[in-house]
Amino acid sequence: MARKILLEHIDVPGINTYDVYRSKGGYASVEKALKTMNPQDVVEEVKKSGLRGRGGAGFPTGMKWSFLAKPEGVPSYLVCNADESEPGTFKDRYLMEYLPHLLIEGMITSSYALGANTSYIYIRGEYFYLVRILEKAISEAYANGWLGKNILGTNYSLDLYVHPGAGAYICGEETALLESLEGKRGNPRIKPPFPAIAGLYGCPTVVNNVETIAAVVPIINMTGDEYAKIGxxxxxxxxxxxxxxxxxxxxxxxxxxxxxxxxxxxxxxxxxxxxxxxxxxxxxxxxxxxxxxxxxxxxxxxxxxxxxxxxxxxxxxxxxxxxxxxxxxxxxxxESTSIVQNLHTFARFYHHESCGQCSPCREGTGWMEKIIHKILDGHGTLEDIDLLWDIQRKIEGNTICPLGDAAAWPVASAIRHFRHEFEEFVKNPSAQREVKYYFHCNNIDTAAAYSSI
Amino acid sequence: MAKVTIDGIQIDVPDGTTILNAARMIGPDVAPPTMCYYSKLKTSGGYCRTCLVEVTAGSEKDPRPMPKLVASCRTTVMDGMVVANNTSAKVKDARAGVVEFLLLNHPLDCPVCDQAGECHLQDLSYDHGNYKTRTDFERRTFEKIDIGEKIQLHMTRCILCYRCVKTAEQITDGRVHGVINRGDHAEISTYIEQAIDNDFSGNVIDVCPVGALTDKTFRFKSRVWFTKPVDAHRNCENEKCSGKVVLWYQGEEVLRVTGRKDQWGEVEEFICNTCRFDKKQTSDWTIEGPRKINRHSVISANHYMNMVKPKEFKLNEIKQITE
Incomplete structure (x- = not known):
């Protein structure tokens, strides 16, 4: 059996409630950090662990934390990025639904390390039911003295808030998330300055993924050196x-x-x-x-x-x-999947989710979608494939935020590895159309699907 | 002071200067084109991506090149930075791409557009664009909206540079318009099409690089190159207004009043709506003299200043030249 760290107690009934979570050793990392370590030690421990950001970019978390500016008299913030909007990703939802206290424990420990007295969990609008789960868990944590003023009798205080977004992919980008959290239109900011210097309300801010923050808990419990040995x-x-x-x-x-x-x-x-x-x-x-x-x-x-x-x-x-x-x-x-069809789904998504701030992404994502749609409909030409390649090349790297790259990479890789499929669509559209609709109804056992409802 | 080299030309600029402004200090041949940056408006720039440049050496201390092209309007110079603008094939390629993206949904209705002749997008596509379009898809269109009695918004032409939004935020009192929707459906709008009603709202017409925001008192009156610009001023009652304007004459009639634009196409000083819309008599103004217009501009084609008649060759002279 493989080693489980985050999901160690996932099968315990009632683990989403405070009492069960506490009886399984929950909140031990907060006790350890607040009573025996100073904030700098916690950051060092995370640095030693080699933990890397779990949201996508894989940037070393300890290093990100050490970049946080600490000017006098200015508060700093920790924001948890729970705007899990990348298609195909649903790990954070699972974690928050079944182990809400793990996230809260991680938030307390991380906020202590960063010297933040106010922290936010920015959760995507579609996960509205998770807001209730998290708020219930937060109120349990407040009731048991893990949040609020003078936690565990120390002079460290922390308030934790859950903030739901309105359901935009772009708000998973850290600066757009901060704009949205401030109550503005969720447009990415132009960097520099980075959030570590001027983030939420112009103050130094760290934005971390749910899984990253949850991983801080075992790191503090087992020490960073032990964690680094895994993997x-x-x-x-x-x-x-x-x-x-x-x-x-x-x-x-x-x-x-x-x-x-x-x-x-x-x-x-x-x-x-x-x-x-x-x-x-x-x-x-x-x-x-x-x-x-x-x-x-x-x-x-x-x-x-x-x-x-x-x-x-x-x-x-x-x-x-x-x-x-x-x-x-x-x-x-x-083998039954049509790559072109799949790419069209992705391209449509990025077209819909582009924020419209910078021109290559705003116009380019829509253009790519239209061309792929044209190819799918059997009206494409071989030049269209080259054009598609040229458009993605002109979007990539020329935009404010990584959404442009995210829209360009799937197109680039699909053409790079599956160019023959595009060409087949162009040369023989009617035969390919069968594949296209076959893909829709394939693999769905209709009788079983209905019986389970 | 920081020493920066742009296209092989070295210049010392104060710390904190952006690459774009350093290039502008050298001169118009080196300066990257801009569609959204406006030196008079804070936080403008970074959206249109036409001013992308290649940084081939980051600084004296860290001479590594930057991995991506950077927006020169929002990147500050470092001591020892080396920048390639017109000399970089990568930049030219990316810029041609940006022009193509900007024109993708632009209606190209220049023959009936009031901005034609002083349109930044026209200049940009002439200088940096491709010869032909590669798209045959339907372009996005919007209904025209009147925002107030004097200003018309034609979103179809808009390139979403955000300049008017920044103007509304920073120059006028109380923010009344902004961007709604997202992606290529995004549009500049006042909420539920409310009129913009304040003393400085007319400046959104001057900052608009294309013909999306136009002066309703001037619409379809004349092509801009048939009018004669004259510098003038008056003592404006409004404290914030400089009163320094350009009057655009056709014959004896003042067709429109605008702010004075510098060589980068930016308004030097903002003017109030009274000066812009209500003072259209020569007697309201103290005339300073003809406005100098860049001789490359189409506006100067019909101009009385700086006009040099091309030499007329006789037939035998032409023969001599061609032989």
Missing amino acids: IGRSAGTKLISASGHIKKPGVYEIEMGITVEDFIYSDEYCGGILNDKKLKAVVAGGSSVPILPADLILTTANGEKRLMSYESLADGGFATGTMLGSGGFIVMD
Whole structure:
């Protein structure tokens, strides 16, 4: 059985309530941090652990914390990014729904480390039911003295608030999130200054993903050095993977980084293989924005080594033959999937979610969607494929925030690895259309689906 | 002071200067084009991406190049920075891309647009754009909206530079308009089409780089290159208004009044609505003299100043030249 750290007690009945959570050793990290460590020690501990941001970029958390400016007389803030909007990612929802106290415990410990006396959990609008779960857990924490004034009799005080967004993908970008939290239109800010210097209300702010903050709890409990031993190389610790698509057992899995991708897809402990024992065609390894990889490249790197579930191994070969771990949204596609159709879904999403601030993303995302739609409808030409490549090249890297890149990468990788499918759509649209509609109704066992309702 | 090299030309600029302003100090040949940056408006810039430049060396201390192209209007110089603007193929390519994106949903109705002749997008696409379009999709369109009696908003032409939003925030009293919706459906609007009603609202017409916000008192009266601009001033009762304007004459008639624009197309001093819309008699103004217009501008084509008649060649002279 693989090692579970975050989800250790997930199967305990009632773990979402304070009493059960406390009886399983909950809030021990707060006791340890507030009573025996000073804030700098906590930051050092996180630095030693090698924890990297779990939201997608994989930036070392300890380093991010140490960049926080600490001017005199200005408050600093910790904001938890629970705006989990990357398509294919649903790990944070799972964590907040079943282990709300783990997040709150992590928030208290992290806020203490950063010297923040007010902290926010910014949660996406679609997760409105989670707001009630978190608020109930927060009120339990207040009632038991873990939040409020003078926690555990020390002179550290903390107030924690949950703030729901209105359901925009862009508000998962940290500066857009801060704008939205301030009550403004959720447009990304132009960096620099970075949030560590001027973030929420112009004050130094750290924005961290739910899973990152939850991972601080075991790091403090087991010490950073112990945590660093889990995982492989610079990818320390465990990672929650949201597995979806054509697999036998979709769901959220906690993996120790360093297991092979092949193991993850085919072993019974995790995904359990491809649905209906079909052939694997492609995998999007880290949420919709990372490059899609065909079966041979996701299982082995270009050098012929086995690819591992870690930041480094998945990125091996750059974007030419590699991808990214991203947020851990692992989407598996079997041989019946149409890559062009799938790309159209992604392109439509980015077109809909572009904030409209900078011109390449605002206009380019819509243009790409229209061209892919044209190809899907059988009116495309071979020049359209080259045009699509040229558009994504002109969006990537030229925008204010990473949404432009996120919209460009799936297009680039689909053309890079599956150009022949685009060409087939252009040359033989009617035959491809059958594939297209086949994809829609394939894999849905209608009778079973209705009986389960 | 920081030493910065732009396109091989070195200049010393004060710390905190942006790359764009350093390039403007060198001169118009080096300065990147801008569509959204406006030196008189705080926090403007960074949206249109036409001023992207390549930083080939970050600074004296850390001479590594920056990985991405940067928006020169929002990036401050470092001592020893080396910037490539017109000399970089990467920049030219990206800029042509940006022009293409800006024109993607622009109606190109220049023949009936009042901004034609003083439109920044026209200049930009002439200087940096491609020869032909690569799109045949339907363009986005909007209904025209009257915001107040004197200003018309035609969103179809808008390139979402946010200049008018910043003007409304910073120059006028009380913010009444902004951006609604997102992505390529985003539009500049007043909430429920309310009129903008304050003394400085007319400045949104001057800051608009395209023909999205136009002066209703001037609409369809004349092409701008048929009018003759004259500098004038008056003692305006409004304390915030400078009273320094340009009067655009056709014959004896003042067709419109605008603020004075510098060589970067930015208003030098903002003027109030009384000066702009209500004072259209020569007797209201003290005339200073003809306005100098850049000779490359189409406005100067029909101008009485700086006009040099091209030499008329005789037939045998042309033969000599061609031989």
